[in-house]
Amino acid sequence: MxxxxxxxxxxxxxxxxxxxxxxxxxxxxxxxxxxxxxxxxxxxxxxxxxxxxxxxxxxxxxxxxxxxxxxxxxxxxxxxxxxxxxxxxxxxxxxxxxxDSPAGTGPPLAGAAVGAEASDRVRSSPAARKRAQELGVDINLVRGTGPGGRVGLEDVEAAAALPAPSPSTSALSAASGGKREPLTRMRRAVAEAMTRSAREAPQFSISRDVDMTRANAKREAAGVSYTDLIVAAAATALRAHPRLRSRFDGDAIVMSQKIDVGLAIALDAGLIVPVLRDADRKSLGSLREEREALETAVRSGHARGDAFGGAAITVSNLGTFGVDRFTAIVNPPEASILAVGRVADRVVVVNGSPAVRQVVSLTLTVDHRVADGADAARYLADVAKDLES
The missing domain is CATH 2.40.50.100 (RNA polymerase II/Efflux pump adaptor protein, barrel-sandwich hybrid domain)
Structure with missing residues (x-):
């Protein structure tokens, strides 16, 4: 047997x-x-x-x-x-x-505060989670009637029909008068990782404005996004900069042989970073297809385990939120993260005359234990050169 x-x-x-x-x-x-x-x-x-x-x-x-x-x-x-x-x-x-299951059983409930028993680990179907978002229902407060307490579409819709909770049942902080919201598992993981990064890794950041006028023409011709262009440029430039694709490991620096790029995606529950594998060896069209598939998978809660971990660098793009520039914190155990602002029309000097160009601000944050300012500057210059050519 x-x-x-x-x-x-x-x-x-x-x-x-x-x-x-x-x-x-x-x-x-x-x-x-x-x-x-x-x-x-x-x-x-x-x-x-x-x-x-x-x-x-x-x-x-x-x-x-x-x-x-x-x-x-x-x-x-x-x-x-x-x-x-x-x-x-x-x-x-x-x-x-x-x-980890809470004690007690009963009919579906929503709107009633559950205090310390509120679970951020509710089992639910993708359809139920989507419907809960549409109806403004906190799925953590819905008790499922499916197998093992799983929350289904019917449970969410039944919960939405119930009256809203009275103020007396809300979880209020006696000290501040504000609502106390327990950390979700994802939010807790983000908090721990970022705290560890800030505490253990001395970090510095450098910024550079990049003319995206030519890149925009390439983007429109290929039918891809700005994120796809920047991921491709960041990955290609890493070939010549092994320090920027390394991680600090006690008494050694470990340089990654593969160039996998993490992509920061904001969810309601927190930040998640799936990984685009071998990003330096893929066409823009392939990168777009893989990125879209990853985004769909993580937003629906059906990403595979091999979609995470092992990135050489992470790209975080807040340009879609109208942010001009920002500084990100390194995502451990990686040693660098590239923060991307919005692409906007700016007046610049070209050959001694003012001209309107589409410009983006890139900010690179690096673990100083792994690389120095000159290393980061040379790498960011190569990223800019790729995008501007």
Whole structure:
């Protein structure tokens, strides 16, 4: 008999544990390789995990709503349904696994404050999350009637029909009179990462205005976005600047051989950074397609685990929000991040005469332990040269 151990996967460099949201198969049911077997929640997103082998789900070792360290064996798949499992492949659940589900059950509720029991880990379908946004319903306050308490479309719509909560049921801070909002898992992860970055990595920033007039013509001809152009330029320039695609590791600097570019995307729950793989080797059209696919996946909560981690640099574009320039904080363990402002018409001097040009402000922030100001200046100059040529 062949037995496959299903483990809790590591979906990012900083992931130490994950929370299992739901099983898509029950014990005794058959699963095919490549079929979604379970969903887990990380600090980045909810992710569907596919079965690595076909067979019968013989044992589930980690229940839904429980957390466990990565690499924990959480289920067993065998090629037979009745043959006894060998004792050597049937471990007991990890003692570190813990159940995170709140106590108590009841009918769907919305609008009622749940105080300390408010969960930022509500299991819900993509359709339910989208509908909740449309109706202005806080999905964290909706109790699901689906399997394992999963929130469905009907639960959200039923919740929207209920009256709004009275002020007496709101979670108010006695000291300030303001509402106390618990951190979501994603917001907590962002807070911890940025605090660690600011505390551990001495950072400096340099800025440069770039003439995007020619780049804009190229953008229109290729049918791509400004972000695509800047990601391509940032990735191509990294080939000649290994320091800027490095990370600090104790007593050494580790230089990445691959040029993967992280793309900062703002969600309601916080900031998420999926990664464009081998960005320096792809055409503008391929970069656009991959970026659009990544954005769709992360916004719907269906990004795969391999969509995160391992970037050599991150690009953060707030130009779409009308921001002229800003300074970003390095996303650890990376050593650099490129902040992009809006492309706007500006009057500049060209050959001694005033002229209107489309200009963008790029601000590069760098971990000073890895690179110096001159390194950063040369790299940013190459990015600008690529965009202006």
């Amino acid at each position: 062949s037995v496959t151990r299903v483990i809790l996967p590591k979906l990012g460099l900083t992931m130490d544990e994950g929370r299992l949201i739901a099983w898509h198969k029950k014990e005794g049911e058959r699963v095919e390789k490549g079929e979604v077997l379970f969903e887990i929640e990380t600090d980045k997103a909810n992710m569907e995990i596919e079965a690595s082998a076909s067979g019968i789900v013989r044992r589930i070792l980690l229940p839904a709503d429980a957390s466990a360290p990565v690499a924990t064996v959480i289920a067993l798949i065998a090629d037979t349904a009745d043959e006894p499992l060998p004792a050597s492949v049937a471990p007991a659940p990890s003692p570190l696994a813990r159940n």
